[in-house]
Amino acid sequence: MRKKSDFVLRFCLILGDAVALILSFAMAYFVRVHVDPRPYVFESQLLDFTMTIVFLVPIMLVILVALGLYKKSIFLGRSRFPERMRLVLAAVLSVAALIVYDFFVGENLFPVRVMAVTAVGLCFVFLLIERIIVRLFIRQVFKSDYGVKRVVIVGNHKNTEYLADYITSTPECGYRLAGIVANRRYIPRDLKTHQYSSLKDALKRARADVIFQTDEKSTEYVYKQAVLRHLLYYFVPSETALSSHFGELELVGNTPAVLVMATPLTGGYAVIKRTFDILFSLVAIIVTAIPMMIVWLVLKLTDFKHSPIYKDDRLTQYNRKFKCYKFRSMKSKYSGLTAEEAFIKMGKPELIKKYRKNGDYMKNDPRITTVGKFIRKTSLDELPQLFNILKGDISLIGPRALLPGELRDYGDRSLLLTVKSGLTGFAQVSGRRDISFEERRALDIYYVRNWSLALDLSIFFKTIAVVFRREGAK
Template sequence: MTTSLQRPVGNAGQPSTLRHVDSFEIQPPTAPQPNGVPRSAWARSHRRVSRWHRPYIAILLLMDLAATVLASWLASTEFEQARAGFQTSNATWFYTVSYLLLPLGWVIVLWSNGAYDRRYLGLGTDEFKRVTRAGVAVAASVSFVTFATNTDVSRLTVGTALLGAMLLVLFARYLARIVLHTIRRRAGQAAQQVVLVGTLPEALEVYKAVSRSPAAGLIPVAIHLTDGYAAARGLETPIPVYAGRDVLSLVREVGGDTIAVCGSASTEPGELRRLAWQLEGSGVDLIVAPQLTDIAGPRVHIRPIEGLPLLHVEEPTLSGPALLAKNLLDRLAAGLGLLLLIPLFVTISVAIRLSDPGPVFFRQPRVGHEGRTFRVWKFRTMYVDAEQRLAGLVDQNETDGMLFKIKEDPRVFAAGRFLRASSLDELPQLINVLWGEMSLVGPRPLPADDGDFLGDVRRRLLVRPGITGLWQVSGRSDLSWDEAVRLDLYYVDNWSLAYDLSILWRTVGVVLARKGAY
């Protein structure tokens, strides 16, 4: 006999409501599932349950072909010059190579580099890295064929066509990703329906993580407890909870297509392997969420030893050539930015003086790298008596932790509201970046009220604070203090130059949308 929690199953595609787990019923055991399927891929009786990727990949194929053909067409003038020196008088053959064989070659190389692998589509940088590697492979292949056949073509022409094709493919995939993310956020479609397997705290932790990012395309629809119904009895859960059930039968019952094994549930000897066997040929995906939270992929490496896959976690890179390059880029960008923004600084200064007589800049002590205190530069957005009026507004604070925020702060004058909404008040911090007190990207500098941070918050001080950061592009003032700290710590543990560039790019969209700025 097996037991299961007696809870109704909602529509997998609809947002779930809180369910109160307080009862269970005895159910007969289900028939055991066979382990393993015929080895031939053609003998599978079930196709993959999650099918959103098939039309998406078909669209990507068409877009990639169109992008490569467009790149050839844009270089048509150069192609005409190249054709004049081509070692054949057959113009049809030349255009066949340029507009048919070369685009097909692009698609074949993209496919062989995993650029259509559904595991890398829609999230992360792997998709773009694979497109870039494919571009290098195509360039190398074309160069080899040209050299081997002693073909006389313009290097500039070929380079323009190949580089243009790669850039257009990257741009097309970026646009496709935006559309995919919009569909996932607004309609809950084009996503995988996930059943979480593990203890309740571990399952809820994974639920919270994937729910924070709807663009990831993972929608939890049920939890299967490995430690029995008693662990969840009397607790509220955002999705239905079950126990003592055959997992594959449960997945089909709730309309799922993916199983996520959470935390310690993946450490039972042989259990994970037997579950993988059971899922072979079923069309259901298997995901393992180990107890390694907020650690980015580049720091995690799998090193198998005698069939045992060991996860090796590298230390964060907080020194070395990459950090030196970051500091040099910060200071060069800050110096150039200050020179170019002089007219804007003058205009903002005049607007501040007209709004409220007093200093143009506001300087406040903040805690920086390794706990050193510095004074941050900002355009003043509040009346000169703002500090004196703070005591009467403390009970209206709309955030928690070490921050004080009010959406309609009466101490902010009209021009100051515009400066805050557009983030223009932060631009003078380029002076701090030029002096080496701050960085363009990093955790936001917090007020130095007592000069000491306790607990996990101190880890933010391992890097220089930034004008923008993961906190800002993920919600800014709309986030809770705990969530802001979690994002800052994630940045500290996983920063890289590529990650900084990604955050800077996302900052542009956040600033234009004025999201969470007040």
């Protein structure tokens, strides 16, 4: 829960904002039609009007994301002024966006000008009230110590003392002090018991989720430790470094800290990606239900003893194991065995080198059934993973899901596991099995470091083309 607390926070905010926006426009309609005594010409009924607004809510939420209203430092910061000013701008831009939409589509959303003005005011008021409610709820949750992130502060700097004091005195900030690696003179007197002699010792014993570094000593080592353990890493810059910072700048109390991200796929973008995954998987499961039933039935008829669905241990975000669902394409006697174990069992150990040298692929692989060859060729064997996407085990797009035993072959394994594994990905649409193991790994790492919505859309459409052309499917 601690690693997902930021995601849950932003999800609650987005859901609350969506409800607030819908209610504000519905109230604007009600006020104009039932309260304002002046005559009007308005053909749309309240339900029809509200459903149109529901359909257009994503446009308004994108505006809120663009204005930074889902940044933790804005939402939980001590000053409410920046958030309120952005909410005013969000209300104006949201109504303006709907007016532009109405102009081109001609749905006559605001036949009376005063209704648009009323909607602006109500949007601001409803968003403000909703965020106060969510903030109170989140702070009570944090005060109960549920979902808070455990912090280790590293560095001999005055900011070490300030951060330690702020975190311990502000339980609603979402952090708990787990350890301090610094000289005793930089540690508050009542927090001396939190001191550790080394970062390695602190991370081993403190069960940390976040590292704050307040000096510039051994930054590469400290950052590497954060990446290896899938921890958030904040660097508190000096005044000279502040003007040229990289990463996302946040205020922790009154101290600016730079969140150095292993991937851009964080915060509101993670919520957007997860929302798309849920919607896509639901639609895809409905559309492919009949093909999946046919494949399941054929596999069951050809092998009564074993389940048509094969479940295999794979790794996803933060090195978490999950059961990956696939239609069984391999002969049951080789299921669950590594390639080495299977080829030795069939008495053909000479195939091991050929299989590995060819990028974990072999034409006419003797382990694959006749039906298995067909469903692999058509990618039908991957369809059960739609349920993995719906459950949140994996995403539609991401690095290839690793087998636990493959970790030793990945020099950047921790970096690859900073995001969810994917049903498809950059490597798959760049050649699937036609490129080497090293090239696939490099492409997956590129995806993690350079993620963007545009890159995901590009991979999505390329995947459709690749599947229909059967490129690389073997």
